[in-house]
Amino acid sequence: MVGRIIVPGSKSLTNRALVLAAVAERPSVLTRALGSRDTSLMIGALTALGASVDRDGIEWTVRPIDPSLAAPVTIDCGLAGTVMRFVPALAALGAAPVTFDGDERARERPMDVTISSLRALGVEVDDGGRGTLPFTVHGTGGVEGGPISIDSSASSQFVSALLLAAPRFARGLDLTHVGPTLPSAPHIAMTVEQLRARGVQIDTPTDQHRWTVAPGPVGALDTEIEPDLSNAGVFVAAALVTAGEVRVRNWPSSTDQPGDVWRRLAVAFGGTAELDGDDLVVTGPKKLAGVDLDLGDVGELTPVIAAVAALAETPSRLTGIAHLRGHETDRLAALATEFRRLGGDVDELDDGLEIRPRPLHGDVFRTYHDHRMAHAAVVLALRVPDVFVENVVTTVKTYPNFAPVWERLVDA
Ligand SMILES: O=C(O)C1=C[C@@H](OP(=O)(O)O)[C@@H](O)[C@H](O)C1
Numbered sequence: 428m429v430g431r432i433i434v435p436g437s438k439s440l441t442n443r444a445l446v447l448a449a450v451a452e453r454p455s456v457l458t459r460a461l462g463s464r465d466t467s468l469m470i471g472a473l474t475a476l477g478a479s480v481d482r483d484g485i486e487w488t489v490r491p492i493d494p495s496l497a498a499p500v501t502i503d504c505g506l507a508g509t510v511m512r513f514v515p516a517l518a519a520l521g522a523a524p525v526t527f528d529g530d531e532r533a534r535e536r537p538m539d540v541t542i543s544s545l546r547a548l549g550v551e552v553d554d555g556g557r558g559t560l561p562f563t564v565h566g567t568g569g570v571e572g573g574p575i576s577i578d579s580s581a582s583s584q585f586v587s588a589l590l591l592a593a594p595r596f597a598r599g600l601d602l603t604h605v606g607p608t609l610p611s612a613p614h615i616a617m618t619v620e621q622l623r624a625r626g627v628q629i630d631t632p633t634d635q636h637r638w639t640v641a642p643g644p645v646g647a648l649d650t651e652i653e654p655d656l657s658n659a660g661v662f663v664a665a666a667l668v669t670a671g672e673v674r675v676r677n678w679p680s681s682t683d684q685p686g687d688v689w690r691r692l693a694v695a696f697g698g699t700a701e702l703d704g705d706d707l708v709v710t711g712p713k714k715l716a717g718v719d720l721d722l723g724d725v726g727e728l729t730p731v732i733a734a735v736a737a738l739a740e741t742p743s744r745l746t747g748i749a750h751l752r753g754h755e756t757d758r759l760a761a762l763a764t765e766f767r768r769l770g771g772d773v774d775e776l777d778d779g780l781e782i783r784p785r786p787l788h789g790d791v792f793r794t795y796h797d798h799r800m801a802h803a804a805v806v807l808a809l810r811v812p813d814v815f816v817e818n819v820v821t822t823v824k825t826y827p828n829f830a831p832v833w834e835r836l837v838d839a
């Protein structure tokens with residue numbers, strides 16, 4: 428594939444900016460925020476809590492939650508981890524019962540730590556004993572806060588959620604993660620930086636799994652949202668598997684987004700990735716090399732990385748990603764199943780995948796309502812004839828226009 432692409436705004440930055448604007452002192456303006464299913468769900472959730480978002484072209488004005496508007500509501504989380512994990516802590520600050528539910532699969536995603544951590548902070552949560560969605564948060568108009576320990580090994584979003592609400596707790600928060608692993612650490616670092624950018628005092632003392640947040644106001648911040656570098660990965664992958672050249676416009680020169688690691692991944696697979704002014708230019712190698720990588724920090728990139736690996740000339744091993752079993756689908760099982768359907772040679776590990784080179788053939792590729800499974804499928808389809816991607820429209824979760832943009836580039 429040869430082409431130029433402008434990727435829409437980052438899901439993770441947009442939903443953090445929306446949440447923080449909703450608890451800020453004054454209105455905030457977000458420029459080039461992502462309009463997609465996950466961010467629309469976030470807007471719906473914050474609006475239900477009494478915030479407002481006016482969209483005017485690329486500028487969105489967010490007015491903070493008006494506590495006088497608190498009323499019993501039900502919030503649809505869809506399949507958005509950021510909504511189901513971040514918003515319950517905000518609901519706890521309000522004075523009305525808020526019920527959370529979502530897609531069928533959302534009811535299977537790990538939510539126990541959201542529920543238990545709110546309870547540990549003194550908030551009543553009614554989950555019918557399930558430990559999953561749906562559940563109701565019974566806010567009483569404020570949260571005391573203070574010290575708390577949680578096991579965030581199933582998702583970094585449990586930590587991020589508490590940190591985002593913490594400045595509004597009466598005593599702030601002293602949060603410690605106790606558990607075997609902590610996935611997606613860069614997403615937690617992103618949360619910390621977004622809080623600091625709004626004047627919140629947050630320290631990460633000696634032990635890197637502890638965060639202390641001082642109580643205090645969250646400053647309003649007018650901010651421009653960077654392009655989504657995780658979603659840019661599917662275009663980087665396209666260049667890699669076709670020995671092509673893709674130019675991704677407006678790649679930030681410094682960023683907190685984990686997707687920035689695509690620059691190093693391109694090289695690991697044997698390609699090149701160079702910043703050229705504001706663009707990242709990626710070229711694919713003649714011979715695609717396999718990789719041996721711990722992806723614990725960047726788990727959300729796995730499906731596309733796995734697709735590139737399946738087309739490489741030497742074996743690959745992807746580890747550190749047991750938590751992907753709780754994502755939009757069990758991504759380790761889904762990738763192994765779908766790659767095998769195309770003739771692939773894949774072993775599912777407890778915490779990853781081993782992928783060995785083997786010629787692939789066309790068949791249906793199921794996507795399990797997972798945007799990144801669809802991205803994996805279209806990358807394979809660049810090299811394997813007659814791959815039929817089921818429900819490519821599921822990409823609207825984080826990239827509303829993906830399908831037509833991809834078709835245009837493939838046909839160019
Ligand atoms: O905080 C965030 O914006 C995210 C954190 C990560 O979640 P996990 O730690 O559950 O993988 C990531 O995979 C997800 O796509 C977005």
Ligand SMILES: C=C(OP(=O)(O)O)C(=O)O
Nearest residue numbers: 506507508509727754755
């Ligand atoms: C895991 C992901 O999303 P979510 O925010 O729903 O957890 C993802 O986008 O890869």
